[in-house]
Amino acid sequence: MSRKERGNVWLGVAGIVVNSRGEWLVVQKRYGGLNGKWSLPAGFVEGNETVDRAVLREIKEETGIDARVIQLVGFRSGVIREKISDNMAIFFLKPKDDHQLPDPQLEELYEARWMSPAQLLEDERTTSMIKLFLKVNQDAGFETREGLDPGPIFGYSSYKLFTASDHHE
Helix, strand or coil: CCHHHHCCEEEEEEEEEECCCCCEEEEEECCHHHECCEECCEEECCCCCCHHHHHHHHHHHHHCCCEEEEEEEEEEEEEECCCEEEEEEEEEEEECCCCCCCCCCCCCEEEEEEECHHHHHHCCCECHHHHHHCCCCHHHCEEEECCCCCCHHHCCCCCCEEEECCCCC
């Protein structure tokens, strides 16, 4: 999706994919401000998808990994040069196949790999967002609620609500 197609309000997604060994799926981008840094698989939401579908697509496109969404764990919002509202929904996910190795999309990435939290914290190329999320409790996110219908007048073809969990430990 081009900058022109995104307009002045951007909506992106990023995925924190953690396997059963506690390793995080990270990528090294070939472009932009994240060039050469370890970052989360991420990209922009297309007009025909919800944010949770977009994050699954982006992870698959960038790394070849099939994942399942556990919950929304963060939302980043900023304004670029007083002109562009840049927003990102950040999800916690698990890989469908715990032993699948990343197959990076080399047009956009130098590399994709599983890394331990210790490796990520030690590496100066790790983004500040990853370092922050390494310290956050991933269980404290928002669950995906489906099956709600605000009514036919709105014309939704897909409708989801992300809320705090309703079960108490």
